Amino acid sequence: DTAVSQTPKYLVTQMGNDKSIKCEQNLGHDTMYWYKQDSKKFLKIMFSYNNKELIINETVPNRFSPKSPDKAHLNLHINSLELGDSAVYFCASGTKSTEARGWGSQETQYFGPGTRLLVL
Amino acid sequence: LAKTTQPISMDSYEGQEVNITCSHNNIATNDYITWYQQFPSQGPRFIIQGYKTKVTNEVASLFIPADRKSSTLSLPRVSLSDTAVYYCLVGPRGGGATNKLIFGTGTLLAVQP
Numbered sequence: 001d002t003a004v005s006q007t008p009k010y011l012v013t014q015m016g017n018d019k020s021i022k023c024e025q026n027l028g029h030d031t032m033y034w035y036k037q038d039s040k041k042f043l044k045i046m047f048s049y050n051n052k053e054l055i056i057n058e059t060v061p062n063r064f065s066p067k068s069p070d071k072a073h074l075n076l077h078i079n080s081l082e083l084g085d086s087a088v089y090f091c092a093s094g095t096k097s098t099e100a101r102g103w104g105s106q107e108t109q110y111f112g113p114g115t116r117l118l119v120l
Numbered sequence: 121l122a123k124t125t126q127p128i129s130m131d132s133y134e135g136q137e138v139n140i141t142c143s144h145n146n147i148a149t150n151d152y153i154t155w156y157q158q159f160p161s162q163g164p165r166f167i168i169q170g171y172k173t174k175v176t177n178e179v180a181s182l183f184i185p186a187d188r189k190s191s192t193l194s195l196p197r198v199s200l201s202d203t204a205v206y207y208c209l210v211g212p213r214g215g216g217a218t219n220k221l222i223f224g225t226g227t228l229l230a231v232q233p
Contacts, residue, residue, distance in 0.1 A: 004163075041205070043164065043223040090163045108154075111163025 003027050004112040006091050012118045013081060021076045021115045023091030032074035033092040033109065034066060043090070049074055081119045088114045124208045129228040138195045140227050142208030145189045153184060153191045156207045158226070164207060168193070195229075203231045 004025045013019055025032060031050040037043045047066045048055045054066065063079045078085060091112040125143040132138045144153070152171050156164040168175055170182040170191070181194040195202060205226040 042225070043158075043207075045222070092163070108166045108169065109164075111165065114161070114163050 004091055004093055004110050006112040006115050008115060009113065010116050012120065014120055015081055015083060017081050018077070018079045019081060020078070021089055023074050023076070023112060024072055025093040025110070026072065027093055027095065027110060029093035029095050030071065031094040031107070032068070033094065034074065034076050035090040035092060037088045037090060037114070039087070083119050086117055086119045088116050090114045124210060124224045126208050126224060126227045128225060129230065131230050131232065132198055133232050134199055135197050138198050138229060140193045140206055140229065141190055142193070143190050144208070144210045147188050147210050148212065150212050151210045152212070153182065154209045154211070155180070155182065155193045156209065158205045158207065164223070198231045200231050200233060203229060205229075
């Protein structure tokens with residue numbers, strides 16, 4: 001049972017194309033995220049979303065847009081792909097950790113396997 | 121959000137205990153300390169989280185001194201399969217769309233036979 005799944009695993013496309021990456025979580029979490037990991041392995045958040053609000057990292061170009069058809073899905077649409085968009089994109093969903101019980105807790109995030117995007 | 125500093129890489133041998141220290145001098149009162157593990161070609165995986173003193177689970181232990189300006193992830197008796205990048209994160213309590221994780225460079229742990 002895959003908790004957070006993404007499709008496709010690999011995506012190779014030409015500059016200027018529009019593409020989508022799908023993400024599904026079966027954990028019943030309310031919040032989902034998209035991260036980008038570049039060639040230097042830096043992992044940066046792009047979006048966080050639940051049924052109440054969408055938070056966008058201000059550095060993300062507006063060519064990127066998340067779409068959530070329901071609570072279990074958060075898809076990533078990318079328009080007019082550029083060379084610099086080549087990276088690994090991770091979807092994640094979140095819930096509160098039980099390990100810091102007694103002092104409250106911070107959210108624990110569960111990541112998908114990643115989608116390796118290569119723009120030529 | 122508090123900035124973290126970790127060693128870029130560490131080497132170890134199978135069966136040894138590995139301690140990875142993370143500095144977070146600007147940690148805020150309501151910040152928690154969380155460690156994630158990332159294997160090549162996979163997404164990060166939650167390991168452990170703590171606020172103060174010591175936390176232990178089936179995978180690791182997390183030691184946090186009283187001033188909370190640093191923390192140490194302890195992996196007992198590592199194996200080759202523990203070779204991965206380990207990220208230390210600090211961030212505020214909460215959840216939902218406003219809770220975002222900021223990953224640093226991480227520590228690449230290489231376990232040798």
